[in-house]
Amino acid sequence: MTTPNVQPIPELYVSWESAAKLKHEASELPSWDLSPRQLCDIELLMNGGFNPLKGFLSQADYESVVERMRLADGALWPMPITLDVSEAFAATVEPGQDIALRDPEGVILAIMSVTDKWVPDKRLEAERVFGADDIAHPAVNYLHHVAGPVYLGGPITGIQPPVHYDFKARRDTPNELRAFFRKMGWRRIVAFQTRNPLHRAHQELTFRAAREAQANLLIHPVVGMTKPGDVDHFTRVRCYEAVLDKYPAATTHLSLLNLAMRMAGPREAVWHGLIRKNHGCTHFIVGRDHAGPGKNSRGEDFYDPYAAQELFKEHEAEIGVEMVDFKHMVYVQEKAQYLPRNEVEEGDTILDISGTELRRRLREGLEIPEWFSFPEVVAELRRRFPPRSQQGFTVFFTGLSGSGKSTIANALMVKLMEMGGRPVTLLDGDVVRKHLSSELGFSKEHRDINIRRIGYVASEITKNGGIAICAPIAPYAATRRAVREMIEQYGAFVEVHVATPLEECEKRDRKGLYKLAREGKIKEFTGISDPYEVPENPELRVDTTGMEVDYCAQQVILKLEQMGLIAARSA
Numbered sequence: 097m098t099t100p101n102v103q104p105i106p107e108l109y110v111s112w113e114s115a116a117k118l119k120h121e122a123s124e125l126p127s128w129d130l131s132p133r134q135l136c137d138i139e140l141l142m143n144g145g146f147n148p149l150k151g152f153l154s155q156a157d158y159e160s161v162v163e164r165m166r167l168a169d170g171a172l173w174p175m176p177i178t179l180d181v182s183e184a185f186a187a188t189v190e191p192g193q194d195i196a197l198r199d200p201e202g203v204i205l206a207i208m209s210v211t212d213k214w215v216p217d218k219r220l221e222a223e224r225v226f227g228a229d230d231i232a233h234p235a236v237n238y239l240h241h242v243a244g245p246v247y248l249g250g251p252i253t254g255i256q257p258p259v260h261y262d263f264k265a266r267r268d269t270p271n272e273l274r275a276f277f278r279k280m281g282w283r284r285i286v287a288f289q290t291r292n293p294l295h296r297a298h299q300e301l302t303f304r305a306a307r308e309a310q311a312n313l314l315i316h317p318v319v320g321m322t323k324p325g326d327v328d329h330f331t332r333v334r335c336y337e338a339v340l341d342k343y344p345a346a347t348t349h350l351s352l353l354n355l356a357m358r359m360a361g362p363r364e365a366v367w368h369g370l371i372r373k374n375h376g377c378t379h380f381i382v383g384r385d386h387a388g389p390g391k392n393s394r395g396e397d398f399y400d401p402y403a404a405q406e407l408f409k410e411h412e413a414e415i416g417v418e419m420v421d422f423k424h425m426v427y428v429q430e431k432a433q434y435l436p437r438n439e440v441e442e443g444d445t446i447l448d449i450s451g452t453e454l455r456r457r458l459r460e461g462l463e464i465p466e467w468f469s470f471p472e473v474v475a476e477l478r479r480r481f482p483p484r485s486q487q488g489f490t491v492f493f494t495g496l497s498g499s500g501k502s503t504i505a506n507a508l509m510v511k512l513m514e515m516g517g518r519p520v521t522l523l524d525g526d527v528v529r530k531h532l533s534s535e536l537g538f539s540k541e542h543r544d545i546n547i548r549r550i551g552y553v554a555s556e557i558t559k560n561g562g563i564a565i566c567a568p569i570a571p572y573a574a575t576r577r578a579v580r581e582m583i584e585q586y587g588a589f590v591e592v593h594v595a596t597p598l599e600e601c602e603k604r605d606r607k608g609l610y611k612l613a614r615e616g617k618i619k620e621f622t623g624i625s626d627p628y629e630v631p632e633n634p635e636l637r638v639d640t641t642g643m644e645v646d647y648c649a650q651q652v653i654l655k656l657e658q659m660g661l662i663a664a665r666s667a
């Protein structure tokens with residue numbers, strides 16, 4: 097028998113008057129700037145989403161949660177919600193003291209009365225909570241490489257929630273959702289957790305779940321932090337909104353959850369259940385590989401695909417939410433419908449498109465069939481992920497002074513402008529040094545700053561769909577690699593090594609600099625008195641000795657065509 101979770105849930109906020117007073121007093125306290133993950137956690141702590149927690153975990157609660165999935169008082173709680181800080185900050189705080197917790201703009205959101213300070217055993221936390229101390233797991237990687245080394249614990253006094261400027265009308269606190277369900281007379285509510293755009297399989301699954309549980313449906317996607325590499329939440333919410341009218345309006349509600357996921361599979365499923373109970377739900381859909389982190393460093397799954405369902409079932413009564421379990425949904429061609437994998441009959445043809453395949457089709461501008469997704473969703477995804485030939489990219493020339501970088505870069509720029517379609521920006525070495533880096537010299541440190549500046553500007557151009565052509569010497573491999581990483585988050589990075597030999601550059605000596613360098617009148621001159629680390633694996637290598645500029649630029653164009661960055665011209 098399901099009891100509706102309708103009565104208000106305790107929040108950690110003080111009254112408006114007290115908040116104004118506390119804010120004033122707290123400005124004197126040592127203060128900690130919350131990380132993006134801590135900002136998500138504190139919002140759910142304060143609004144009751146993490147009820148029964150009253151703050152960041154104390155050491156006793158933390159150790160108990162890590163070891164046995166329970167708080168020290170025995171209440172079921174699978175996820176350590178901890179305030180990780182730097183050593184430097186920890187040194188300024190002692191148990192018994194209050195600290196102010198601030199958002200990135202410095203606004204005080206809460207006061208924490210510190211009761212505990214300790215150095216956690218992160219290896220143990222990784223093994224117990226996430227199942228392995230393997231940095232292929234995004235939360236383990238976070239634990240070791242992002243989270244601070246010291247944890248602080250203690251109760252929180254809430255002053256104000258973190259501010260959101262996006263999709264405000266679609267964000268509900270647990271009490272707002274509970275009030276909505278009361279108002280609508282909804283007593284049985286099944287929640288659907290997701291971090292992906294909704295395709296037809298998900299819609300079919302949610303329809304079936306609501307029917308099976310005889311419940312109303314809450315589409316409750318996570319918009320806080322999900323798995324690195326996921327579709328950003330802005331795009332996803334537009335996708336959810338695009339399919340909302342395919343659900344009966346009177347029975348379905350969409351609400352956004354600002355949760356920072358940990359991808360902890362079975363433990364995460366239990367945690368999600370508790371969070372949904374706090375949000376007034378009575379049922380929760382747990383599918384195949386719920387909150388799965390992908391493959392471990394040996395290429396195997398971290399968790400059994402149905403382990404989440406098993407752990408949830410085991411604790412169902414304590415969670416206080418009934419599980420609606422689902423097998424993987426697949427499209428059966430002969431029946432032209434979606435079915436759970438275990439209901440497919442022998443001989444039936446199953447059609448499926450994996451996440452990787454979907455990304456490939458988007459990237460290459462290929463068809464995405466209607467049986468797989470809704471045209472409205474596909475249109476949103478195509479807007480966000482245009483095919484490569486419409487995405488921004490960077491061509492990064494590197495080579496000795498006088499090797500011909502600028503000349504080829506200029507020719508390339510003109511050729512790309514002739515083709516049209518995307519704005520082209522040339523960041524030539526000399527021009528950059530005049531406008532962006534005029535205070536810099538040629539020491540290793542200054543050259544690195546210069547190249548990073550170029551990389552930053554190129555990454556912004558790439559992100560916004562333009563073409564950046566860079567032509568600095570960029571003598572250091574590590575700095576070139578850093579620039580590549582900056583840019584590849586947004587688009588392709590095409591490294592072109594202009595491999596004209598030193599002798600040829602010196603023979604040309606177009607600016608007369610080699611002569612001065614040989615005479616010792618210019619210090620730290622690349623190739624003469626300063627190193628040039630030859631690129632090991634550039635996308636392209638060209639030697640301009642005896643070659644026409646036009647021919648060299650053409651080599652680059654061919655490479656871009658081959659990489660799908662510019663559309664092949666029809667004959």
Ligand code: PPS
Nearest residue numbers: 497498525538543546568569570571619620621622
């Ligand atoms: S770096 O190393 O990438 O920061 O260099 P870059 O910004 O491309 O600047 C190279 C141009 O500056 C002139 N120049 C020197 N180059 C190398 N070493 C020293 N010490 C030096 N001093 C001045 C030179 O004209 C380079 O222009 P290019 O276009 O490469 O010939």
